[in-house]
Amino acid sequence: MNEDKQVNSPNTDVAKECQTFSIGELAKAFDVTPRSIRFYEEQGLLSPQRSGQTRIYSKKDKVRLKLILRGKRLGFSLAETRTLFNLYDSHQNSKIQLQAMLEMTAQKRAILTQQLEDINVLMTELDDVELRCKDELELLKRG
Numbered sequence: 011m012n013e014d015k016q017v018n019s020p021n022t023d024v025a026k027e028c029q030t031f032s033i034g035e036l037a038k039a040f041d042v043t044p045r046s047i048r049f050y051e052e053q054g055l056l057s058p059q060r061s062g063q064t065r066i067y068s069k070k071d072k073v074r075l076k077l078i079l080r081g082k083r084l085g086f087s088l089a090e091t092r093t094l095f096n097l098y099d100s101h102q103n104s105k106i107q108l109q110a111m112l113e114m115t116a117q118k119r120a121i122l123t124q125q126l127e128d129i130n131v132l133m134t135e136l137d138d139v140e141l142r143c144k145d146e147l148e149l150l151k152r153g
Contacts, residue, residue: 031067033058040075050078053088055095085118 033044050056051065055078058065067075074095081091094114097107 029069030059031072033065033067036067036072036075039072040079042079047075050075050088053092055088055092085122086114090114
């Protein structure tokens with residue numbers, strides 16, 4: 011029998027759930043610094059076990075780190091991410107968490123839409139300034 015094959019059995023599923031990670035492994039996996047991970051821990055977003063001074067991160071911590079980084083990319087603050095985590099921890103009823111996420115998403119969308127409108131106005135103003143400068147330069151060249 012080939013020993014390299016991974017067999018999905020209740021024992022391997024339990025092993026996957028019990029899988030742990032060092033701070034260095036998580037940092038490398040998510041391309042962040044260990045300092046960032048320690049910061050998220052200080053903010054109460056991650057809660058590794060300890061063995062002496064060594065942090066031991068669980069699969070749950072790994073998933074949370076992924077969610078923290080995704081939220082950051084989407085513009086969610088750490089406080090907003092913490093709110094979602096707290097909702098999930100206290101109410102594993104996904105309806106409450108999903109409603110909160112929809113509200114936060116709508117707020118982010120409104121902010122981004124306003125920022126996009128502001129950027130478009132600024133781009134138009136820059137186009138006008140650029141055109142006036144070019145016209146002035148052309149007039150100066152003609153004398």
